[in-house]
Amino acid sequence: MRILLLQIMLELKLLAKMRWPLLLPLPAGGWLLLQTTNQSHGAAIDIDLYAVSANTIILTFAMAIPILLGVLLIRRDTLSSAYEWSLGLPVSNAVIIASKWIAGFLYSSLFTVSVQAVYLALAWHHGLPWSSTLQFMLYYSLIYEMAFAAAVALGLVLGAMMPLRFSLPIAFCGWVFGSLFVPAYLVMNMGMYPLKAFSLNHLTIPSTMSNVGWYRSLSDLENIRMYPFVALFSLFMLTAAAALVARTRPVRRPRLPVIIMLLTLLLSGISYIPYGKLWMDRLEQLDVMQANAADITQFIQPHEPHVFRISSMKLDVKRHPDNELEMTAVIVLPTNKGQLIPAAPGIKKVAPQQEGYVSFLLDPLLEVQTLTVNDAEVSWRQHGQFVSFEQAALMDGAGDKHTIEFRYRGTINRWLPLFGGESYLAFAVDQSVFLPSYFGWFPLPGGYGLYVDSANVRSRGDITRYLRADFELTASGFPGPLYSTLQAAPDDTAQRRHFIQHDSEAPELFGGDLVTVRIEGEPIAFITTKSREQAGRQFLKEINKQRSFYESWLGRPLDSIHQIVYFPMGSMWDWMNTGESYSNGNTIYINAQRYQSLDASRAQSIIGRLLFDDPVNAHQHVNNWADYKNPNEDYSMIQEIRTLILSLHRLESLKREELTSSDYFVASWFKLADPMIKMVKEAYVEGNSDLVKRVLKRFYDGGLHVEDHFERGAMTSQMAQGTRYLFPTINWQDWLAVWNEEKGR
Numbered sequence: 236m237r238i239l240l241l242q243i244m245l246e247l248k249l250l251a252k253m254r255w256p257l258l259l260p261l262p263a264g265g266w267l268l269l270q271t272t273n274q275s276h277g278a279a280i281d282i283d284l285y286a287v288s289a290n291t292i293i294l295t296f297a298m299a300i301p302i303l304l305g306v307l308l309i310r311r312d313t314l315s316s317a318y319e320w321s322l323g324l325p326v327s328n329a330v331i332i333a334s335k336w337i338a339g340f341l342y343s344s345l346f347t348v349s350v351q352a353v354y355l356a357l358a359w360h361h362g363l364p365w366s367s368t369l370q371f372m373l374y375y376s377l378i379y380e381m382a383f384a385a386a387v388a389l390g391l392v393l394g395a396m397m398p399l400r401f402s403l404p405i406a407f408c409g410w411v412f413g414s415l416f417v418p419a420y421l422v423m424n425m426g427m428y429p430l431k432a433f434s435l436n437h438l439t440i441p442s443t444m445s446n447v448g449w450y451r452s453l454s455d456l457e458n459i460r461m462y463p464f465v466a467l468f469s470l471f472m473l474t475a476a477a478a479l480v481a482r483t484r485p486v487r488r489p490r491l492p493v494i495i496m497l498l499t500l501l502l503s504g505i506s507y508i509p510y511g512k513l514w515m516d517r518l519e520q521l522d523v524m525q526a527n528a529a530d531i532t533q534f535i536q537p538h539e540p541h542v543f544r545i546s547s548m549k550l551d552v553k554r555h556p557d558n559e560l561e562m563t564a565v566i567v568l569p570t571n572k573g574q575l576i577p578a579a580p581g582i583k584k585v586a587p588q589q590e591g592y593v594s595f596l597l598d599p600l601l602e603v604q605t606l607t608v609n610d611a612e613v614s615w616r617q618h619g620q621f622v623s624f625e626q627a628a629l630m631d632g633a634g635d636k637h638t639i640e641f642r643y644r645g646t647i648n649r650w651l652p653l654f655g656g657e658s659y660l661a662f663a664v665d666q667s668v669f670l671p672s673y674f675g676w677f678p679l680p681g682g683y684g685l686y687v688d689s690a691n692v693r694s695r696g697d698i699t700r701y702l703r704a705d706f707e708l709t710a711s712g713f714p715g716p717l718y719s720t721l722q723a724a725p726d727d728t729a730q731r732r733h734f735i736q737h738d739s740e741a742p743e744l745f746g747g748d749l750v751t752v753r754i755e756g757e758p759i760a761f762i763t764t765k766s767r768e769q770a771g772r773q774f775l776k777e778i779n780k781q782r783s784f785y786e787s788w789l790g791r792p793l794d795s796i797h798q799i800v801y802f803p804m805g806s807m808w809d810w811m812n813t814g815e816s817y818s819n820g821n822t823i824y825i826n827a828q829r830y831q832s833l834d835a836s837r838a839q840s841i842i843g844r845l846l847f848d849d850p851v852n853a854h855q856h857v858n859n860w861a862d863y864k865n866p867n868e869d870y871s872m873i874q875e876i877r878t879l880i881l882s883l884h885r886l887e888s889l890k891r892e893e894l895t896s897s898d899y900f901v902a903s904w905f906k907l908a909d910p911m912i913k914m915v916k917e918a919y920v921e922g923n924s925d926l927v928k929r930v931l932k933r934f935y936d937g938g939l940h941v942e943d944h945f946e947r948g949a950m951t952s953q954m955a956q957g958t959r960y961l962f963p964t965i966n967w968q969d970w971l972a973v974w975n976e977e978k979g980r
Contacts, residue, residue: 239330246338263293264349271357282357283447283766284829291438298435299410301343301383305390306406308335310399328484332477336387343383347376367765381465382435388472395479423655429514432461447764448747448802452667460510467503474499517650527599527620528686539579540586542681547705550677554712559646564677566639573630578701592623595678596685601645609637620685641678651692660694666715672699672741699741706742708734717746720822740820760798774833781842784884793845797821839881851941853878857960871964872907876934929977
């Protein structure tokens, strides 16, 4: 051990004398600082998002240093003809290889120290909680260190294999291969995900790492299987380097280094088995989902003909320590003389998936154990995503209300590839829970199918479009905080969550490393990660200020939203075409993104939801002037009016001189924005703001709701006909009529 320590000290001294390597870690920390303090990001910067992006770039380029350094360490003296005298030193090959690897690894760790020191300073500056800061630092430090350990070993074995004039270019190619080619081409482009273990930079592959509320539980499933393999494969490369060095520095037993190398190769192969099995299980699950997914050419097939009405559903979810879920669903199914009642408007009769059978949709990887109708066992079968029983069971004289009980179980961790990256359809892993309503974690009453595009599986978010019923949900056995889109029941506890709501949309269940933020006087709860707690508090204050203004103006409460969920969830939602936000019942999810902070404009979008009860952004085109033959009559200026209403709060705070120079309160790209702005400006400058308010309230009371048929990726019959938006027609003459009428009062 003393010889090893002395040799390590010698290697470190020789590294220090080179000087230039000591300067390289500093730009790594500098890049992180630059990315997280860029003024273009805005004031309310979310440093975790920028740190994730900066770490990806840093690790990509930093990986070249330990590989090249490993080559130099072994070729500088041990295998250099100028150091032949060192062959007689009483130092074993194992000590030489180990000391060079440790020295190279310790030097490479300076990159980790530099980056994490900057992040720690930023976290302190922004007032982030220490618990979340240390978790973030530990997670990324482990990624850095495992990559550096393998990279130094790779450099040593390449340097031991061939002369410097060949090994340096090959080492450069090794960096390109491990840091870029493997993750970017083999994994992301070719879909060879089991080869991720051979990548030197796992941050290159888009995954859940930006989803701070969930990434630890999800990534640990893979990392605890991958890291042992990486460690043993690095050991194999070190023993291979020792075996190659033995050709120049002979050992007493020439075959021993080769035997040790082969043994470590065997051990690394064995350690890959759990990791390989993880990918086998994931790909098998993907095969099942693909088998149940409609071809992309059938994407526009609507659900309406197949969905039927239910009166209520009572769900009980119990999680076991191994993440298996044991679930019960009790459904009250109304019928009309034994016939199912259509849930979608305009449908006279439910079209069965199979003639003579009632079919519910359920995730095909969940196993149904029992199914009863009116407390009696019936003949049923589970075929893929459909669970069906004979419709004759509804005609047994029990009346027009029937109780259907499903008992089923299984684990939910639905990984899928997503445009070269990775994502999840749903999961319930330890404290990380994401069970969206459209996934099929409970029986869904009819529909065309859960998935679409057998080549690139996606969920059909519109499956629950017409599902409204009385829902009750109990959940137990979950270790962390758990939330639902349903309202909490009076007997709700942290150990046994109980939610209940009358006439509700289909429930969703989610949880993770999240906290709930509330402020006095504001009924909305803000659910976010610990690092965004302070930003959430400020955001609620802005919402409360705007809400108070509009409630005072309208004379009624705006209370349709009870909770806002905010953290990075882009890889979960991008494929649903929902943009920046998604809502279910009284819950709205906002996807935290770079360059988009929790500012007044984001608060305005929440107020828009409260005012108009739809997800359509006020600045979004729902129709175009050029689309109509007679636009003066047919073009609807509904978006101009909605935008102006959302600008009232700011208009009231502007001074007269600011009014004359401000055109931004109504988007200028709307056709009728300019004449409207002119009229509103004149009224405000003349001190007649009440006229504007009365006119807008007239239109508001008449209805300004815009229905987006493409919400949640919907493919309804209206979308199939090319109609995306449904809204009232308010033309310029309507606007002038109301304006003149109110002005004459």
